[in-house]
Amino acid sequence: MLQDTEPIIIELDIKKLMVDNIVITIGLAILFIAIQYICLKDFQFSFFQMIIGIILFILLYILFVILHEAFHLIGFMIFGGVPFKSLKYGVNLELGxxxxxxxxxxxxxxxxxxxxxxxxxxxxxxxxxxxxxxxxALLLVGACLIAGAVGDFAMYKELHKYPKNAIVKDDPNLPKLYVYIK
Known part of the structure; x- marks a missing residue:
């Protein structure tokens, strides 16, 4: 069925997304810390707390990046009904x-x-x-992961142009989708 029609290709510009990600991360981090300071007024600074906070941030960030990708897989299974054996997960070191x-x-x-x-x-x-x-630490991880979804939102925006029953095939190696209109 998919071979019968020519796909529409949606491809993301990784360099632009990385710049967008950095800008959004910085903006959200400043916003969240400002809100925290204004609303909670519970800032205490010590070198020891800063080191613990940095370590906690790094650990939480790694955990949440793994969970971010795992939730894509869960979404494929729940919303798309795909079998577990069709899922792939990993890191593309070349693209980072x-x-x-x-x-x-x-x-x-x-x-x-x-x-x-x-x-x-x-x-x-x-x-x-x-x-x-x-x-x-959790606020900063949240800022990073919200900004980290910039590519997901870019794909969503492009897919929004097509009918809900169009068929979408994910490229296994590149940030690229193939859309087949019935």
Whole structure:
């Protein structure tokens, strides 16, 4: 079925996304820290706390990047009904990105949901938790993961142009999608 039609190719500009990611991360980090300071007024500075905070940030960031990609896989299974054996996960060192993909094509509406699931679970929820427990490390991780979803939002924006029943195939090696209109 997919071989019968010529696909529409959606390809992201990784360099532009990396710049966008850095700008959004810095902006959100400043915003979140300012809100934390204004609302919670509980800033105490010590060298020891700073070192612990940096270590906690690094550990949480690594964990949440892994979870971000895992939530894409969960989204593929829940929203797209793909089998576990069709999922792939890893790191592309050449591009400097973690990835999650499926060999199975998905309907457009399922792919869009799978693209945005990690934004909510690894970006927004940790940020809310960071404000709730007054954790600067968690707020900064939330800022990084919200900004880290910039590529997911770019893909979502492009997919939004096509019918919900269009078939979307993820490229296993590049940040590229193939859209097949029925």
């Amino acid at each position: 990105v973690a990835y999650a993909t499926t060999e199975m094509p998905l309907p457009n509406h399922a792919m869009k949901k799978a693209l945005l699931l990690p934004f909510w679970t690894t970006g927004v929820l940790p940020t809310i938790a960071g404000f709730y427990i007054n954790s600067t």
